[in-house]
Amino acid sequence: MKKKNVSAELVAKKANVSQSTVSRVFTPGKSVSEETKQKVLKVANELNYKPNALARGLITNKSKLIGLAMKNKQNPFYHEVLALFTQKLKQFGYSVLFVYTENEEIQQEEINQFIEFNVEAIIITDAVLSSDLVKKLKSSNIPVMLFNRYDETLNCNSVSSDNIFATRSVAEYFYNQGYKHNLYVSGQHNTSTNRDRLYGFRQYFSEKNKI
Amino acid sequence: MKKKNVSAELVAKKANVSQSTVSRVFTPGKSVSEETKQKVLKVANELNYKPNALARGLITNKSKLIGLAMKNKQNPFYHEVLALFTQKLKQFGYSVLFVYTENEEIQQEEINQFIEFNVEAIIITDAVLSSDLVKKLKSSNIPVMLFNRYDETLNCNSVSSDNIFATRSVAEYFYNQGYKHNLYVSGQHNTSTNRDRLYGFRQYFSEKNKI
DNA sequence: TTGTACGCGTTATCAG
């Protein structure tokens, strides 16, 4: 049994138009007469035709893929983050290439998956990237975004909450309740998130104690 | 600024070999002399060349992509499942195209992402697929696997635990402890998982009570 | 508005 993929070429033949016309029908914004458009869509539907994203990505050099790397498999928060990213990106016509890292640092191997599939951008959540890899990605012109983590030395985009402000608020609350000496129990030390939280907490108390 | 992708062609030129030779170097099992292999690899490394998975997938008709659909963003169990699948699949050279469904049933739109990227198989976790879509996928020759859920009417592969046995064991335990009348608190009713669990629990007690 | 011809980067095929 032969697996014959339905291509734009086949649709074109059955609809008595050229392949480029079929292509235009499936590319928003291209000018096609309403009449031929309906004719093509009808045939395409019958044949269950869908444009091949691989071929499209190859010719346009836009894969419509976003690489998403994630480390933590315990923290449920990140699962929700993944879901939200995926959902939102779909609205913009992007699909998610998911990569899971066991190690603390993302490895070359994982990044290779991204590069080979020509992802248009990379989102890194809850993991670290060596400056070496960032450099390689820069030279490949692939933007990198850090989520909930940042690193001044890497200079790439990042979005995260203001953890210093957050723990300052917590500290303030305790302080006003009359607790002057508090213990801070932290998560992993090597993340900007936890460093900031500790910093904010300490900062507030040291300021108050000076007065 | 022009974004020039390093292609096998470019590597070939710099290494004084044909483009097909470069291709062979990056295809395990193809015969290339050790000498030229090293020569090519050296140039490829300098140029930071990586084969383009889109082009490869196009010609081989093997995208090396597995579609993974998931619904539940609350249950941390499924996050771990995702991580494990991703990790294991990578070992076999596959990457994961992740799709998140808000709805109970997977929609045509989500399946389209899979078809367009020519995924080689689809794994569905914690969600339902209409028999209509299954039929379409069958005709596209894309295998579907259900994880932790099954459906006799759909006849596609599935892997899940023996929930009937599991709750029978629980029931047995309670019974032997002397608790003869128990309340079963269930999850969502419309899943095979919860149906089986309830069934096993009930079954055990009704058998015992007959005696 | 539509068709022709070419190219994207790769693997497959066939000669040599």
Add this chain to the structure above:
DNA sequence: CTGATAACGCGTACAA
């Protein structure tokens, strides 16, 4: 073992 050439399915100048 190696090279030339076709094909994969699509988008896009260019011409009509």
